[in-house]
Amino acid sequence: MNAPAAGGEGHGRAGATDGVAIRAHGLTKKFGDLVAVDHVDLEVPSKRVYGFLGPNGSGKSTTIRMLCGLLTPSEGEIEVLGLRIPEQAEELRRHIGYMTQKFSLFEDLTVRENLEFLAAIQGVEKSRTKGRIDELVDQFHFKDRQKQLAGTLSGGQKQRLALACAVIHEPELLFLDEPTSAVDPESRRDFWEKLFDLADIGTTLLVSTHLMDEAERCHNLAILDFGKIVANGTPDELTGKLEGCTLLVEAPDPRRVQRTLVAVPGVLGVAQVGTALRVLIAATDASADHAAATRQRIDDALAKAGQKAEVALTPPNLEDVFVAATRSDRTRGDGDKSVERAA
Amino acid sequence: MKFRRLWAIVVKELRQLRRDRISAAMIIGIPVIQLTLFGYAINTNVRGLHAGIADQANTAGSRALIMDMLATDVVEPVAKVETPQQLMDMIRRGKISVGIAIPPDFERRRFEGREAVQVLVDGSDTAVQNAVIQLAQAPVNSGAPDLRAPATSTPPTGQVSVVSFYNPERRSAVNIVPGLIGVILTMTMVLFTGIAIVRERERGNMELLIATPLTSAELMIGKVLPYIAIGFIQTSVVLALGIFLFKVPILGSLFDVYLAAGMLILANLSLGLLISTRAQSQFQAMQMSFFVFLPSILLSGFMFPFAGMPKVVQYIAEVLPLTHFLRLIRGVMLRGGSLWELGPDVAALLAFTFVMMTLAILRFRKRLD
Numbered sequence A: 001m002n003a004p005a006a007g008g009e010g011h012g013r014a015g016a017t018d019g020v021a022i023r024a025h026g027l028t029k030k031f032g033d034l035v036a037v038d039h040v041d042l043e044v045p046s047k048r049v050y051g052f053l054g055p056n057g058s059g060k061s062t063t064i065r066m067l068c069g070l071l072t073p074s075e076g077e078i079e080v081l082g083l084r085i086p087e088q089a090e091e092l093r094r095h096i097g098y099m100t101q102k103f104s105l106f107e108d109l110t111v112r113e114n115l116e117f118l119a120a121i122q123g124v125e126k127s128r129t130k131g132r133i134d135e136l137v138d139q140f141h142f143k144d145r146q147k148q149l150a151g152t153l154s155g156g157q158k159q160r161l162a163l164a165c166a167v168i169h170e171p172e173l174l175f176l177d178e179p180t181s182a183v184d185p186e187s188r189r190d191f192w193e194k195l196f197d198l199a200d201i202g203t204t205l206l207v208s209t210h211l212m213d214e215a216e217r218c219h220n221l222a223i224l225d226f227g228k229i230v231a232n233g234t235p236d237e238l239t240g241k242l243e244g245c246t247l248l249v250e251a252p253d254p255r256r257v258q259r260t261l262v263a264v265p266g267v268l269g270v271a272q273v274g275t276a277l278r279v280l281i282a283a284t285d286a287s288a289d290h291a292a293a294t295r296q297r298i299d300d301a302l303a304k305a306g307q308k309a310e311v312a313l314t315p316p317n318l319e320d321v322f323v324a325a326t327r328s329d330r331t332r333g334d335g336d337k338s339v340e341r342a343a
Numbered sequence B: 001m002k003f004r005r006l007w008a009i010v011v012k013e014l015r016q017l018r019r020d021r022i023s024a025a026m027i028i029g030i031p032v033i034q035l036t037l038f039g040y041a042i043n044t045n046v047r048g049l050h051a052g053i054a055d056q057a058n059t060a061g062s063r064a065l066i067m068d069m070l071a072t073d074v075v076e077p078v079a080k081v082e083t084p085q086q087l088m089d090m091i092r093r094g095k096i097s098v099g100i101a102i103p104p105d106f107e108r109r110r111f112e113g114r115e116a117v118q119v120l121v122d123g124s125d126t127a128v129q130n131a132v133i134q135l136a137q138a139p140v141n142s143g144a145p146d147l148r149a150p151a152t153s154t155p156p157t158g159q160v161s162v163v164s165f166y167n168p169e170r171r172s173a174v175n176i177v178p179g180l181i182g183v184i185l186t187m188t189m190v191l192f193t194g195i196a197i198v199r200e201r202e203r204g205n206m207e208l209l210i211a212t213p214l215t216s217a218e219l220m221i222g223k224v225l226p227y228i229a230i231g232f233i234q235t236s237v238v239l240a241l242g243i244f245l246f247k248v249p250i251l252g253s254l255f256d257v258y259l260a261a262g263m264l265i266l267a268n269l270s271l272g273l274l275i276s277t278r279a280q281s282q283f284q285a286m287q288m289s290f291f292v293f294l295p296s297i298l299l300s301g302f303m304f305p306f307a308g309m310p311k312v313v314q315y316i317a318e319v320l321p322l323t324h325f326l327r328l329i330r331g332v333m334l335r336g337g338s339l340w341e342l343g344p345d346v347a348a349l350l351a352f353t354f355v356m357m358t359l360a361i362l363r364f365r366k367r368l369d
Helices: A060-067 A111-121 A126-139 A155-166 A185-200 A212-217 A235-240 A254-262 A288-305 A318-327 B003-019 B021-041 B060-071 B084-092 B106-112 B126-141 B172-203 B205-210 B216-246 B254-278 B282-299 B311-319 B321-335 B339-363
Strands: A020-031 A034-045 A049-053 A075-080 A083-085 A096-099 A173-177 A204-209 A220-225 A228-233 A246-250 A267-273 A276-281 A310-313 B049-055 B075-080 B098-102 B118-121
Touching (some): A020 A060, A034 A060, A034 A204, A034 A228, A049 A060, A060 A075, A060 A173, A060 A204, A111 A126, A254 A267, A254 A276, A254 A288, B021 B216, B049 B126, B060 B098, B060 B106, B118 B126, B172 B216, B172 B321, B216 B339, B254 B282, B254 B321, B254 B339, B282 B311, B321 B339
Parallel strands (some): A049 A204, A173 A204
Antiparallel strands (some): A020 A034, A246 A276, A246 A310, A267 A276, B098 B118
């Protein structure tokens, strides 16, 4: 595990042993009284896209910053690419790319100047620099915009440029902190194509997001809430665990039905989707009995209120997983943390 | 430390500066405007004070005396009145700064050797007061009978003649211009670097930079190098204007002038960097810069003579780079000294730079917390 770091600059493998790129144990970060990250255990497989899903303030950025050595953990152990962090953070920096949440390139430099600057800073070999930049310009569709100031690019273009700069030295591991939260769906799809291309050539990607459609694309997923990992697995595993817990309720007056259903014990959340309601019911033991009992209560409540509705089982989606994971350990009162749904 | 990364920072800074038109213009604009403005405006040799004259004697002798006084150019007559009371009234209302009152018995007083003329001064400005004391002495030196301004306690110094070395015409510009090099460098250099790193932090660039293999020293030195060049450009502008507009002499070697300027530039840049590692916003960096800038101007000896300050203040002034630079630059430019002869001040500037730079590099962490 303590594989010595490769000495060379740039592309030398630091040693992602046994197929695990990141390993963290009991990772905790406190800012004064606030516990931003609370005993997080993490294992990120290499050459995969790993997602952090969580609402704003759930500790995603803080975790990423600790993993790349920008913040010192209050407690816990981190090993990234076989390097101990924060002790060996300097060594790690040659092997990672980091795309910040806020656009952090130089707005008063042109597209090409930004790439040139990063190439020099990241130690891309001089003889390869020009070729590598041309390659990225081509790949990220900046052919006609090389001389445009980065500050004048659109949101989607900025994100593309940021990604191009983050991978200029072909890092083994790429951290992306909410890379597409300010980007339209079209650009987002395009952006994710690029991410999968990177995973294909062997890059490990850690992506934080609060967007469900992004989370669905990840190979593996950890759901964070109040600094804790409340669920993890592949998207299919996560939704599979929730089988039989999501109901689709169609009613002529969904708003009123919603009010009725929210009051029913065992109902975790009711969200209106068009004219229908998605109702998530608790299944803490994943027991069919429990779910059936709740369903019975729903029928009773509707009958009592004299409201007509058709209730049917529906396959759960990731949003249901998210709501189930974050609601179950919270009182309903403060559970109004909205999760933005993609377009 | 890798030269390539260092150079990448330098190139980036220069490219950014080139696109920031206003800042780039200020690099030349500040020295040009300040030198022309202050070179002409700051004049400790007061000329053209508005004066009122009440000549109640109106004899040949009194008129001759007034002509003598006006010949010095220190005063410029703006009003002729009848009584000293009117003069006092005009001073109070700010119409005149100086009143010359000659009593009706002027000739008899002069003959008896008593005070024959009274000069009333607006003492609310000490520079004016000093100028008028000189004025009152002028007729004495020119051989007229006993005469002085009773408003002051200074005894007549008729027989003492002052010989000014190095600036015999007592032109203020000669004194001001070398000092202005220091003031301009202090202002722009501290501010430029003070903002340099904070700006990147504010704009979010810093989070990107610290996640790369870039080292603190590469970043710091890369940011400072372009400004050293800018500092020398400013020095050259001030020197050129000083020579052409104000005929300021350079008695020592030009090389020593630039060497002294270089040491001040380094001292100020390293101070700026330290500020930059401390300040959270550009606004804070500006405030901290001015916290240093104002004492530098007031205490360094640029505006007021160093010798006149209390001991404690002198100690404070010794910490300021500008104080040492002023001694160096005046020594080299106006007295023809060499830097070797001014060793202690050279050492002080170098020590200041070393301490500030070390603190800045130590304080700068490649961490967000």
